[in-house]
Amino acid sequence: MIVALYARYSSDNQRVESIVAQLRACREYCQKYGYTIIKEYADEAMTGTNDNRPQFQQMMRDAEAGMFEMIVAHKVDRIGRDEFDYYYNRHRLEACGVGLAFAAQGFDVSTPEGALMNNTLVGLAAYYSRNLAKEVQKGQRENALQGKTNGGKPLFGYKYAPDKTYLVDEHEAEGVRMIFDMYLQGAGYLEIASALNERGFRTRRGNKFGKNSLHELLRNRRYIGTVVWGHNTKMPNGKRNNHRPPHKDTLVIPDGCPAIIDKETFALVQEKMEQRRKHRGMCTARHTYLLTPLVFCAHCGAAMGGVAHRNQYGVLYRYYRCQRKTRMGTDICPNHSMRADVLEDLIIGQIRKLFLNPDAVEKLMASVDEQYRILKENDCKSLEGLKTKKAAVMKKINSYLEYIEEYGMPDRIAHQRYQGWISELEKLEAEISRREASVPAPLSRAVIRQYIDKYSNALASGSAGNIKNVIAAFVSKIKISRDEISVSFKFRVFGSCTDDGAVDGT
Structure with a gap:
């Protein structure tokens, strides 16, 4: 088995x-x-x-x-x-x-x-x-009632005082007010994000603002001084949801922190957001994209996600589009969108041609054997390096013990260094044990033939779920540029695939 x-x-x-x-x-x-x-x-x-x-x-x-x-x-x-x-x-x-x-x-x-x-x-x-979570939540609830943070980075516009309460960061508060004012004046997310970036504002992670950064800020009641705790506690299915309606565990604390936005402005923004939500485009049906999350933009490195568009005649087209370009604006990335049906047919065709045919067994077996050999060689080199490090640490430990035998206990700093060597030795031994037993057993030709039949039947079934599983089994990454499609397969014997379906390599 x-x-x-x-x-x-x-x-x-x-x-x-x-x-x-x-x-x-x-x-x-x-x-x-x-x-x-x-x-x-x-x-x-x-x-x-x-x-x-x-x-x-x-x-x-x-x-x-x-x-x-x-x-x-x-x-x-x-x-x-x-x-x-x-x-x-x-x-x-x-x-x-x-x-x-x-x-x-x-x-x-x-x-x-x-x-x-x-x-x-x-x-x-x-x-x-x-039971452990219940005890933790008691302390977090008490912190919320006292207006203190429960950890993490402060919301944009705030900073923490030494006693863990919230203080307004006046520089960032200017950016918060700009977000709300521009939104009320009719500016879109990308326009607001561009203005913030030009003024030098950055997100808590140090990144430039994009449209996804702004929606939650505009919804956050902390900006009017209202602290909401417990709204994203686990639901009965064990999941969390930041957009969950108020429930029995929700704790709302008016005036729980300093306000940056007045309540009237906040209410007007919420009303405008609701109006925009109701007037969004009608093309909201969910569509299947067989290649997510394997497709990436070759220009900026961002993932490419599925988008759908209807032309003037109502015909629906599916595309893979650079998500960074979608979030940050069209001037961020020069890449074009790629027709989803064309790309998916191309990848499935290459899988059939390269892997799922009787002639592929010997090539696959040779590829598996070669990768198994390389894996063992790399593991041997890695193990040799780890063992060399272990020997060096052991030498330091032995020298320390010899010193004790001859001169007695050294000072506290030397003893701390010794404890560090012991900790490093334990980690090295654990990693060596893991590496020595982590190489999988090689596969036989009979097993590979069994997999080929299984994957061929999965493709023939026409089920989107089955087809996605087959693609994931053979493809590790797809990179799309303006003039080339590069496919990385999980078997090194094969090369890359261009947009005309050709495959480079042996």
């Missing part, structure tokens, strides 16, 4: 060594049952209270693409500490024929007893997380 491993640790008193220990236990479990490990996924310092974890989401996409038959984790709570997310993702796995197993909890979830144990452990994991 082909399996994948998953490990995770949160930021509460855990370190990278936890990942190493989890993966070691999972590997021993797979060795015991004769499973073949094809890939390992690990999320470091990521909470289990939701499934918004990069490696976890990649694993789910790979599972739906048919890359493995089972996922092995150390314990149930590594998959998640929220019942909704856990059972939702488990249902997704079951729907594509992928099982779940836990190396440190030897029960079979397919039996009534195993299912009961599984449900109990999921409930306990969720209780631990929610």
Whole structure:
């Protein structure tokens, strides 16, 4: 059976060594049952209270693409500490024929007893997380009532006092007033953003303002002195929503901080925003874009997202357009939009030609063998470097211990340096252990043929979801410029694809 491993640790008193220990236990479990490990996924310092974890989401996409038959984790709570997310993702796995197993909890979830144990452990994991969150929220609520921050960067226009209360930043407050005044005078988001940038104002991240930066600022009641706390607490489905209507956990505190905008101006802006919302364009239907999030602008590096447009005859066209150009204005990026149907047909055609035909098996096998060889060579070089660093640290530690034996305990500063070496040694040993066991087993020709048949059938099904999974399995990145399309495949033996469908390389 082909399996994948998953490990995770949160930021509460855990370190990278936890990942190493989890993966070691999972590997021993797979060795015991004769499973073949094809890939390992690990999320470091990521909470289990939701499934918004990069490696976890990649694993789910790979599972739906048919890359493995089972996922092995150390314990149930590594998959998640929220019942909704856990059972939702488990249902997704079951729907594509992928099982779940836990190396440190030897029960079979397919039996009534195993299912009961599984449900109990999921409930306990969720209780631990929610009880901890409840205690944290008590302190945050009290801070809000006292007009103090709960952390993070202050809203544009404000700064923090030493006692953690809010103060008006007079320079940025001028920018806030300019935003509200220009909006009332009929200026659009891009015009306002351009004016702010020309005056030298920047977002909290140090970036130039774009149209996406302004909408939430215009909606924020803190500018009239009203503090709203708890409006984005988790909903019953475990998700958060900043646009959620007031609910039982919402705490509204009038005059909770200094105001920058008067209430009359704020009310007029909200009324104007509502009017604009009702008069937006009618082309609001959602359309499927098979290549997101793989398409990028070759000129500025931004992602290219899907947009739809109807011509004067009502015919709908779909495009991929530079998102930075959309946010910041047409003068920011010179790239053109790309017809979605043309680009999608081109990429699917290249996948069929290069990978999904009987003649591709030998080429794919040679590519996999070559990448496996390169991977092992790179790992050996990396391990050699890590071991050299470890030897250097060990030499320092031994010299320190020899000094103690001869002269006695040194001063406090020397002892702190020794503790730093010990910490560095632990990290190096953990990384060496992870690298030594992280190389996946090579695939056989029979397995590759099985994948080719599976992906060919998925393309033939016509399902948008199936086609997206196939594209994601073979394509890593697509870059579009004004005169060229470059495609990076996940197999190095093949080259790039130009806009006429030709493929460069061997």
